[in-house]
Amino acid sequence: MSFMSGAKQARLPAEQATDQELVAGCLSGDSMSWELLLRRYERLIYSVPVRYKFDIEERQDIFQTVCCEILKNLHALIDLAKLRTWILTITIRQCNHLVRTKYLQRLQDTVESAHDIKDPNADSFEIYLRSEREQLLREVFAELPERCSRVLRMFFLGSTAPGYQEVGRQLGLSPETIGSLRHRCLKKMGHLLESKGFRKPN
Amino acid sequence: MESEDHFDDDFLMRVLRDPAELNRSNRQNHVDLCEICRGRLNLYQSIQSFLKSESDFEVPSGWLERMVRLFDAKGLRRDLKEAESYAWLAFDSLLAGAQGIRSTSAQRHLIWESPEFRVDMMVESANRQNVLLIGQLTAKRRTPASESAGAVVEAKVGDSVFSAELNSIGEFVVSVGRLPQNDPIEVLFRLPDRPLLTLLIPF
Numbered sequence: 001m002s003f004m005s006g007a008k009q010a011r012l013p014a015e016q017a018t019d020q021e022l023v024a025g026c027l028s029g030d031s032m033s034w035e036l037l038l039r040r041y042e043r044l045i046y047s048v049p050v051r052y053k054f055d056i057e058e059r060q061d062i063f064q065t066v067c068c069e070i071l072k073n074l075h076a077l078i079d080l081a082k083l084r085t086w087i088l089t090i091t092i093r094q095c096n097h098l099v100r101t102k103y104l105q106r107l108q109d110t111v112e113s114a115h116d117i118k119d120p121n122a123d124s125f126e127i128y129l130r131s132e133r134e135q136l137l138r139e140v141f142a143e144l145p146e147r148c149s150r151v152l153r154m155f156f157l158g159s160t161a162p163g164y165q166e167v168g169r170q171l172g173l174s175p176e177t178i179g180s181l182r183h184r185c186l187k188k189m190g191h192l193l194e195s196k197g198f199r200k201p202n
Numbered sequence: 203m204e205s206e207d208h209f210d211d212d213f214l215m216r217v218l219r220d221p222a223e224l225n226r227s228n229r230q231n232h233v234d235l236c237e238i239c240r241g242r243l244n245l246y247q248s249i250q251s252f253l254k255s256e257s258d259f260e261v262p263s264g265w266l267e268r269m270v271r272l273f274d275a276k277g278l279r280r281d282l283k284e285a286e287s288y289a290w291l292a293f294d295s296l297l298a299g300a301q302g303i304r305s306t307s308a309q310r311h312l313i314w315e316s317p318e319f320r321v322d323m324m325v326e327s328a329n330r331q332n333v334l335l336i337g338q339l340t341a342k343r344r345t346p347a348s349e350s351a352g353a354v355v356e357a358k359v360g361d362s363v364f365s366a367e368l369n370s371i372g373e374f375v376v377s378v379g380r381l382p383q384n385d386p387i388e389v390l391f392r393l394p395d396r397p398l399l400t401l402l403i404p405f
Contacts, residue, residue: 026273034273035266042266047259060265067269073287076317076397082290089288089402096386096402104361124386125404137252155215156250183211190245199297 019083026074038067041087044135048091049098051127058098066091088132092124133199140192147171148185155182207232209239217243218250289314289321289401314401318342319391321401325381333381335403339372339391350393358388381405 017025017036025033045066049059069090077086141149151171154162168175209217209229217223224230233240293313308328314321323337335357339350350372356365357376366376368391378387382405391399 031270031273035270038266038269042261043256043259046261050258056262060262063261063265064269067272071272076287079290079315079317082292082315085290086288089290092386093288093388093400093402096388100361100385128404133248134252134255137249138256152249153253156218156246156253161215161219179211186211189249193245 020080023074023077023080023083026071034071037070040139041084041135043138044084044087044131045091047134048088048127048131049095051131052095052099054095054098062091062094062098065094069094084135085132088128088135091131092128095127096124129199136193136196136198139196140189140198143192144185144189147181148188151178151182152185152189208236209242214239214243214246218246287316287318287397287399289316289319289399291401291404294404312403315342316399316401318396319399321389321391321399323389323403325403327381331380333378335374335376335378335387335389337374339368339374339399341372352394354392356390356392358390360385 017033019037019040022033022037022040026037045063046059049062054062066087070087077083141152144152151167154167154170164175164178167173167178171178173181209232213223213227213229224233233243291312292315293311295309295311308326310325310327312323312325314323318341320340320342321337322340323335326334326336339353339355341350350368351370353368353372354365355368355374355376356363357378359378359380359382362379364376364378366374368374381387386405387403389401389403393399
């Protein structure tokens with residue numbers, strides 16, 4: 001499926017296209033599908049080397065390698081429902097390779113003090129779970145109506161609790177409706193997360 | 203716990219901003235006992251943590267555009283035979299047990315899937331000094347190319363590589379010594395005339 005098959009055809013917003021549609025678009029040579037797919041998963045890919053505490057050049061190497069691996073192997077991916085975990089697995093694998101390479105390099109560089117060198121000890125399992133959880137939240141926020149997304153951000157961010165009056169003023173709504181709007185948005189978010197198999201942290 | 207006893211959103215939002223609110227209001231005990239309120243609080247904490255950290259994961263300017271241009275570069279998808287195929291984790295008994303409890307069983311059951319194969323594996327760790335990976339690789343569709351005879355499985359644990367041959371029905375046993383502390387075990391299946399199949403056992 002191409003999202004740019006005609007000049008007059010409107011572009012399909014990233015949040016409306018399914019992974020299946022994007023992958024099919026990529027495989028049929030549609031570069032817009034590739035761009036939308038990368039935009040959907042760019043933060044997931046980037047978040048992993050950040051969590052591994054790699055420097056900016058290493059993050060760039062990982063990001064580039066993972067994108068190449070995705071592109072090289074996309075044609076072999078049949079269960080498209082697993083695209084998210086597939087990308088995450090590739091990313092974590094690349095990060096672990098780098099951790100191992102750096103560790104061995106440091107061992108070689110300082111043989112005499114080798115006993116003092118510890119493995120960076122990155123908890124890849126925890127990073128895997130956390131990155132997957134956050135990608136689901138990212139996708140859900142992208143799917144929520146704009147008003148819900150705004151009201152939830154206002155309540156969850158910020159050091160002080162915003163009053164209904166203030167939220168209502170910013171959204172152009174009556175303060176009396178804010179409590180129930182927030183409740184509906186949280187409920188909607190809960191349903192979306194559940195439908196995506198969200199695992200709450202222990 | 204009666205439903206009317208559950209925390210309302212206003213209270214949970216106050217706790218998010220100031221966790222000490224739970225103790226001040228003498229409601230810590232309720233969180234400990236009420237799975238519903240604990241679940242909601244955990245979810246809200248995840249949402250808050252996600253929103254706060256999201257700016258840390260802003261991809262630097264220009265990176266994405268360069269990767270978008272990759273698509274037009276020739277030769278990236280040229281040779282399937284040279285490509286690696288990744289299997290994704292479809293089941294892990296460590297996660298499937300009682301919620302909130304990590305299994306302490308000496309056996310861990312995992313299942314991976316790839317476009318062509320399924321890997322079913324037990325990590326047998328009754329003897330902590332000699333952990334065994336016992337499993338079977340099966341093709342989702344029976345084709346001549348899916349025959350596992352002559353295939354080799356390799357497990358990379360730290361700097362060491364342990365390997366074994368698969369039998370005619372894809373079964374294998376690999377002894378890998380001690381389990382790593384945090385690093386995943388990387389398992390590779392070298393199949394005749396097929397791309398390398400790679401999977402990770404997370405720890």
